[in-house]
Amino acid sequence: MGVNQHKLYSLKHLFCKSAVLLFILAGKPIYVLSQTAQPNMSNQKMxxxxxxxxxxGNKNTTNAFYGTLAQNGVGKFNDIDEKALNGIKELSVNYVWYTGVIAHASLTDYSRYGTPNSDADVVKGIAGSPYAIRDYYDVDPDLAINVENRMAEFEALIKRTHQAGLKVLIDFVPNHVARGYRSIAKPAHVVDFGANDDTTKSFSPGNDFYYLPGQKFVVPDIDKLKGPLDPLKDYQYTESPAKATGNNSFSAKPKDDDWYETVKLNYGIDYQNGEKTYFEPTPPVWTKMRDILSYWAEKGVDGFRCDMAEMVPVAFWKWLIPQLKQQYPNLVFIGEAYNPKAYETYLTQGNFDYLxxxxxxxxxxxxxxxxxADARSSAISDAVKSVKAYDDRMLRFLENHDEERIASAGFAGDPKLALPAMTVSATLGKGPVLxxxxxxxxxxxKGAEGFGGEDNRTTIFDYWGVPNHQRWMNDGAFDGAKLNExxxxxxxxxxxxxxISTTNEAIVKGxxxxxxxxxxxxPRVxxxxxxxSGQRVLxxxxxxxxxxxxxxxxxxxEILKNQALSKQPQDALGAAPVKYLSENRIRVKLAPVSSQIIVF
Known part of the structure; x- marks a missing residue:
């Protein structure tokens, strides 16, 4: 939606509601759009x-297709040492999101520690998906030097992270668990998911899972992958009755692109009968999940990135988050969300800090x-206006584990082509940047890793070395000595x-x-x-x-607070000079694919 320049917008906190600011760009008068700001969540930009x-932490560079742990290596908790954390902190980072910490389905055998390998019929990759949790009370044994001491090694990582002045986020995966979920590390009072279910019923408010009574689970047709895992697959995985799959598939034989390695958890919604809700009495999954999050918060975890938050009813979050924040007031909840129509509900009713x-x-x-060819900067304007009532609570990013790498052939090819976008992401609002x-x-x-394939992403399913990162890691020195110019x-x-984005007052809280x-x-600017009150940034x-x-x-x-411009307005990025013309007029010139942060 284009901007109606005849509509006047208020500048909240700065000017009275009737104030109208007039900007002049190349001789053209324009009106100003200002968002309705939410209160700051903190005094520090995340x-x-x-x-x-x-x-x-993986230093192995073999990167064999579908390579095992022995072939391709694996990083450990202990690899993330003081040098690594200080290197991360150089980027003005204040939260580290550790992905893949909680024990998940894998084909690596730890039977002698009570954790046998999962069934290849229902595992993606050899290392497995971090989002197919097999024990909410345990950590991934791959990540420990001493497997028997794995939880203590993770607790030591939390302590190191805090000592470095950083906070810890981990994933919370509330919508589904791995097929064959069984906790070996749960506290004595905890009852496993599904242990008390009535499996004769497709849905029951007291069940943890959804069932297809009278039907056996049928492994999807995944042999088309034709990889080294084929000999491990016998298509005989036993699950009777079949459970509903994590992406709300109620078929005994999921499709090969379903989340077939997971089963859907029951939060009190009968999906097969008009999505009727049963939230009273409190569904057992709710209390189990609350106890799981309390368990990790007690260990010093500072917040949770909540996987597929919109697939879990907002009523659960409304019930859950205040309880946990009463006990742990500084916990942060970040929701993975993709439905803009639901953002407001999950923020105002669901109590999420960020989406x-x-x-x-x-x-x-x-x-x-x-x-x-059809890209326009007006799309950024539309995106900003679509969340203007809660802009401060939106997490901005250009990469994460789900998205293509900027430098990949399928995205930009050259990471420098994204620097203007990164400047916008980091400075646009008060909310977090990732x-x-x-x-x-x-x-x-790059590379065909295994289940991840050649898909422009860094695999989350396989054992793998990440080459550019390994050059910065420099065999554990974390000094960037092997990076090219x-x-x-x-x-x-x-x-x-x-x-700049974490220290400039205008960007942090303006x-x-x-x-x-x-x-x-x-259209490309x-x-x-x-x-x-103390800074002005363009x-x-x-x-x-x-x-x-x-x-x-x-x-x-009005913007300058009736003070003349400094005769030396500065581009804080140092990329290009800004020419002073008069006490309130400047000339800017930007090279192709560049950005400026002009402080005056």
Missing amino acids: VIYQLLPRLF YDKVGLYDSLKTLIKNN LYFGQEVGEPG DEQQLRNFYKKLLQ DFIEIPSAEINN YAFFRIS VIANFDRQQSFEAEITIPK
Whole structure:
């Protein structure tokens, strides 16, 4: 939706409701769009660094297709030492999201420790999916030097992370568990999922799972993968009666692209009878999940990234999160969410602190990064306005474990092509920004890893080494000595950008004022102000791969608080000079695929 320049918007916290600000860009008057801001969640902008311990500390470079742990190696909790954490902290990170910590289905055999390998018929990859949990009270034995001491090694990692001045996030996977879930590490009072279910009923408010009575589970036709796992698959996995699959498939034989390795948990919704709800009395899954989160919070975990949060009823989150925050007030809950129509409900009723801004800002930025013919900066404007009532609570990112690597052939090919988008993501709002490990050194996600395949992503299913990241890791020195010049420059850009975005008052807690793309008169340029009582910042991003952008901008005295511009307005990124023209007028010039953060 385009901006109606005749509509006047208020500047909350800065000016009275009747105030109208007039900007002049290249001689054209425009009105200003300002969001309705939510209160700050904290005084510090969150920068989250996501990593998989399985991959992060792995120094092995073999990278055999469908390689075993012995062939391809695996990272350990202990690899994430003080040097590694200090290297992460250089990026102004304050939260580390450890992905794949909780024990999940795998084909690696730990029978002598009470954890046999799972059945190959219902496991994706040799290492397995971190989102097919097989024991909510245990950690992945792959990640321990001493398997018998694995929980103590994770607790030591939590302590190291805190000592480095960082906080800990882990995944909470509430919607589904692995087929064959069985906890060997649960406290004595805990009853396993499904232990007391009436399996003769398709749905019962007292059951933990959904069943297909009278039907046996049939392994989907996954032999088309034709990989080294084939000899391990006998298509004889036994489950009777069959359980519903994690992505709400109520078929005894899931499709090969279903989440066939998981089973759906029952939160009191009868999906096969009009989604009728049974929330009173409290479903047993609710209390079990509350106890699981309390268990991890007690160990020092500071927050949870909640997988597929929208597949679990908002009533559960409304019930759960306040209880946990009463006991652990500083816990953070981040919801993976893809339905913009439900955002407000999950924030206001569900009590989430933050939600993904994927279907909105990420999707808009991706079209510009990829240089799609129909890409327009006005799409960013539309994305911003779509969440204007809760912009401060949206998590911005360009990479995570689900998305294509920027530097991959299927995305941008060159990580530098995403730097304007990263500038926008990091400075647009007060909410969190996420980095995925290796993003800051241009990891391209190349190679046919195994189940992950050649899909422009870094696998979450396989044992693998991540080459660009390994060069920064430098055999455990974590000093970047093996990075090439381009990779070093890229990491330095991320360091500078994130340092600005976490220390500049206007970006950390200021208001947002957009210069509409229609008035910039360039469909590949996006610009906005961030303004606080003590700082004024103008951010401009040029996504065009061929053309420079040059314009004169008059900054109203209302923005300057009736003070003249400094004669030396500075581009904090240091990429290009800003020319002083008069006490409230500057000339900017941006090279193709570049951005400026002008502080005045």
